[in-house]
Amino acid sequence: MSVRTRADLASLPSYVPGRTIPGAIKLASNEVSAGPLPSVVKAIAEAATAVNRYPDNGCTELTGRIADKLGVPVDHVALGCGSVTLCQQLVQATCTENDEVLFAWRSFEAYPIVTHVSGAKQIRVPLTDEHVHDLDAMAAAITPNTRMVFVCNPNNPTGTALRTEEIEAFIAKVPRDVLVVLDEAYKEFVDDAHVPDGVELAKQQWAAGHDNVAVLRTFSKAYGLAGLRVGYAVAQPAVADALRKVYVPFSVNAIAQVAAMASLDAEDELMARCRAIVAERTRVRGELLAMGFDVPETQANFVWLPLGERTAAFNEHCLAHKVIVRAFVGEGARVTIGEPEENEAFLAAARSFTS
Ligand SMILES: *Cc1c(COP(=O)(O)O)cnc(C)c1O
Secondary structure (H helix, E strand, C coil): CCCCCCCCHHHCCCCCCCCCCCCCEECCCCCCCCCCCHHHHHHHHHHHCCCCCCCCCCCHHHHHHHHHHHCCCHHHEEEECCHHHHHHHHHHHHCCCCCEEEEEECCCCHHHHHHHHCCCEEEEEECCCCCCCCHHHHHHCCCCCEEEEEEECCCCCCCCCCCHHHHHHHHHHCCCCCEEEEECCCHHHCCCCCCCCHHHHHHHHHHCCCCCEEEEEECCCCCCCCCCCCEEEECCHHHHHHHHHCCCCCCCCHHHHHHHHHHHHCHHHHHHHHHHHHHHHHHHHHHHHHHCCCCCCCCCCEEEECCHHHHHHHHHHHHHCCEECEEECCCEEEEECCCHHHHHHHHHHHHCCCC
8 A cells, every 4th residue: 555654553452343143143232132112222223314414513402401410510511432432532632642541451451542542642450350450550640741541430341340439539630731531331230239330429529629530321222222322421511611622523323412411301111221231240250259259359240250261162152152342361351241041051161161
């Protein structure tokens, strides 16, 4: 090719999406297995008739709905084309070359990519032996160049969650010009009262003068709209404004905006689904533990099996049983909690794994 691309592009890791194989059960992408609610499909179909028009660039109505629901002013909410895009916008808004973005590892695999694309430097702090964020080590890793810290709670792919007092103690150690981002993509699956609602925690931090706390949420997981790409940030107005500055115009499309509002209308029904997934999570983890697998306690819609060198074999074994899991070779496998019969198929595969 004669086109000259960035010299560092080759070193950029590619995002690896969960695999889709016809006829196989997909437990690889933390999606909700149940399809969209009829009321949401109806809203999507109606919105389809107006797609000759550009979407509302400010997502005004949806922003208002989210602000109302969370009890924050509208200038504290910024929408994005999926919260992964908001991750990228946050890095773009806070970092230039040589600035540092800090995060735990292993965590959400988009963090290294969005950091690298922006030309910033990534600082990875290993999880503890219990697969939890090592907040003491993270605080110690902050330098004068640190601009942002991602705290994924619950953590993808381990499912482990931090408690309120742990996060508060961490924020107390972070300089106030460093943005702390609580990525709460799986918040709706949390059932441990010690794990904070990040938005409530952020409100308290703001009231205490810590403006440097922001929260990311998404409609992709609990709300079942992964295919439509819509997420949001809740932050102080200056941070939300910064996000809007680097927003790719019209990137939250019109159908996504309408579907998100229809999903807020159907929140009770969707949250009932989440509770069923949480019950299945408890059952699946219990069965895996009984089979002798190590499975950290999880607050998300997936379980983590730290299989180390056995991960690749486990992945192949599950595929042979027509179950797709998400393998991080050499580390472990992440398995999404699906419908009961899907989970049964996975458990049957796990039960016959011997190597
Ligand atoms: C799935 C996920 C997201 C992003 O979801 P979007 O579909 O981009 O909204 C963000 N953070 C974490 C940790 C995730 O697992």
